[in-house]
Amino acid sequence: MRKSIRKSFTGKLLAAVMMLTLLFAAIPTASAATALKTEQKVNISVKCTKPGYTFELFRVANLKSTTATPYKTEYTSLVNSVSASVLAGDSKAALDALDKADLSTAVSVGTFASSATNTTQSFSSLEQGIYYIKCVKYPAGVTSVTNSVLALPYYNNGEWVYSYAEINLASKVADDTPTTEKTITNSTKNNTNYTDVSLGDTVNFKLKNTVAGSNEIKLTTYAVYDDMSAGLTLNKNSFNVYLADSKSAKIGANLVNGTDYKVNVTSEADGKNTTFNVALTSEYLAKSAFYTSNAKYVIVTYSATLNKYAVKGTAGNPNEDVKLEYGNTSGVDSVPGNKVYVYTYGLKVLKLNEAGNPLAGATFDLYNDKAHTNVIGTGTSDSNGNVIFKNSANEEMKLQSGTYYIVETVAPAGYNVYGKVIEVEIPVQYNSVFTKGTWVQNAPDNGTVDITVTDTVVFFPKTGGFVGFIRVAGMACVGISLALVLAYFIKKKSAKAVK
Secondary structure, three states: OHHHHHHHHHHHHHHHHHHHHHHHHHOOOOOOOOOOOOOOOEEEEEEOOOOOOEEEEEEEEEEEEEEEOOEEEEEEEOOOOOOHHHHOOOHHHHHHHHHHOOOOOOEEEEEEEOOOOOOEEEEEEEOOEEEEEEEEEOOOOEEEEOOEEEEEOEEEOOEEEOEEEEEEHHHHEEEOOOOEEEEEOOOOOOOOOEEEOOOOOEEEEEEEEEOOOOOOOOOOEEEEEEEEOOOEEEEEEEEEEEEEOOOOOEEOOOOOEOOOEEEEEEEOOOOOOEEEEEEEOHHHHOOHHHHOOOOOEEEEEEEEEEOOOOOOOOOOEEEEEEEEEEEEOOEEEEEEOOEEEEEOEEEEEEEEOOOOOEOOOOEEEEEOOOOOOOEEEEEEOOOOOEEEOEOOOOOEOOEOOEEEEEEEEEOOOOEOOOOOOEEEEEOOEEEEEEEOOEEEEEOOHHHEEEEEEEOOEOOOOOOOHHHHHHHHHHHHHHHHHHHHHHHHHHHHHHHHHHO
């Protein structure tokens, strides 16, 4: 029995010794660690799938000495304003220091410019030390950049590592491409893309532009460009500019013209397109107010008036939001906008006689109300019978689609005035999508409605012509006079008889 107990105890003791032996064997020792190869070069690979960025790689410290047990490294700083201990310490503290430092004494070992076709790059055969990857150029829409700092070689699980496989630089930047959009805010057709109006009518426009930049990376340029067709006259005093939130609700007061923004008219001539831009000033862009978290849009509103150069018909009179241009100290970029259209139409009368020949000298008034209280144009037929309606400034009338009323007020000599009120429709239908260069689905040919009005000759007796008419009229007058005289004497004679 005792023998059996001793045997069992001895077996357990041997098993415990073996387990301890295996446990200690698993613990790495200094002699088991891989020694640092001081002569070996290091490699860094980077990747950025976002185009338009340029990164520069600097060696900011040289490896001075190292031990593996315990793990310890010492460096010699190459940046005068940043100590080796800061560089080798907390990475955030090192980045903060390097982001502000003068890197003229650091060693630049190369750059990487990302593009649609160039998304990776390797830096090989580098000296051992601490490296700083700085974003030195970025798109205008960037809002934040986080640079990188790393040490090579580094010690990991008893091994010295001499390469960084791939640093994802795209994850260290934040950017956003702004947008710009033009709309019509007082469309007669309940559509922000188009309207149709008459000569002298005002059209209100709104530009909705996304805020760009950030407090970290402020903009130096922000301007929206416009190209207005010759048929629209810019109302220069109509501009309002303000910030708006994500729901387009106004934030604070309007920006101040001349201080916060400027309207620059670059081309303006009678009968020519007007080009202009609305640009935020560099002084305003330097303020934090522009980059507040709830500011989503820069809104620009203004108006224009339809003028005598307006094009009638389906081509319309476009107002183009050419581009939004934005930029920072690293560069300038732009995004295109859209076009909106102002349509207008014409109305023409052809005056004829009963034989179908042109008749000159007939005058008509044009009304836009059924009660005929508002004369908007007047026209007199020319030798070809054509009547062109003009306003008080002698400009040919351009009309929005709808119903109009024409009244002849003066007939040519020898003709009767056309006695009826002429109701005329300018019928236009619009598409829900922009098709074949226009929003118009159906409209009058050449944008003008043509109507024909025929006058009749004043009736005269045929015998003797006009002279016969005079004679008949004279004889009638004589007859009437004799009758009056005869009636007088009869009345007088009757009066005597009564006495």
